[in-house]
Amino acid sequence: MENSNISQQLAAIEAILFISAEAVNFADLQKALQIEPKWLEELITTLNGDYENNARGLRIYRHNNTLQIVTSPEVALYIERFLGLQPASRLSAAALETLTIIAYRQPITRQGIEAIRGVDSSGVINTLQARSLIEEVGRAESIGHPVLFGSTIEFLHQFGLKNLAELPPLEGLSNTAKTEASLPDVTM
Known part of the structure; x- marks a missing residue:
């Protein structure tokens, strides 16, 4: 394929993701570019490689079948300073514990x-939803059809993950210990 065509496709991906207020569906992006899924995957990998290798301030994050252009975690301090944001507060131990459970068991x-956890988690779940770290992903097929929670693209971004497969392994832990393990303490 011609280099100018590849450059144009890379630029088109950046532009579409940049103008989109929400995450973009992979299939919609593929359709707009009129390319095969495998080629789109290669283009996204190329863009992210360029961003990372050149220490750029952007990344493309993928969550399920959606893509979103986001800022690099390395520039968060500068963005907060520019926007005049107060130093971000840390998640409580209860919030980290709950977030870990959701991330690994979703x-x-x-x-x-x-x-x-053995305690009421309503308040912590509300906090995590307010911070856009978790979201409703469906309803359980049981009595009352309770809400099912899962992590969000913001969760991936805040923890510097490209996808859930990058979560640290919990090998060697018993099932009880796995549920009590927590993610690193991060600033939100």
């Missing part, structure tokens, strides 16, 4: 989280 209901 999709999971509030009742499932509470069964693991």
Whole structure:
């Protein structure tokens, strides 16, 4: 394929993701560019490689079948300073514990989280939703159809992950210990 055509496709991906207020569906992006899925995957990998290798301030994050252009975690301090944001507050131990449970066990209901934690988790779940770290991803096929929670693209961004497969492994831990493990303490 011609280099100018590749450059144009890379520029088109950047532009589409830049103008989109929400994450873009992979299939919609593929359709707009009129290219094969494998080629789109290669283009996204190329863009992210360029961003990372040149220490650029942007990244393309993928969550499920959506893509979004986001700022690099390395420039967060500068963005906060520019926007005049107060130093971000850290998540509480309860919030980190709940977030860990959701990240590793998703999709999971509030009742499932509470069964693991042993305490009411409504307030913590509300906090995590308010920070856009978790979201409703469906309803359980059980009595009352309780809400199922999962992590968001913002969760991936805040923890510097490209996808959930990059979560640290919890090998060597018992099932009980796995549910009590927590992610690194990060500033939100």
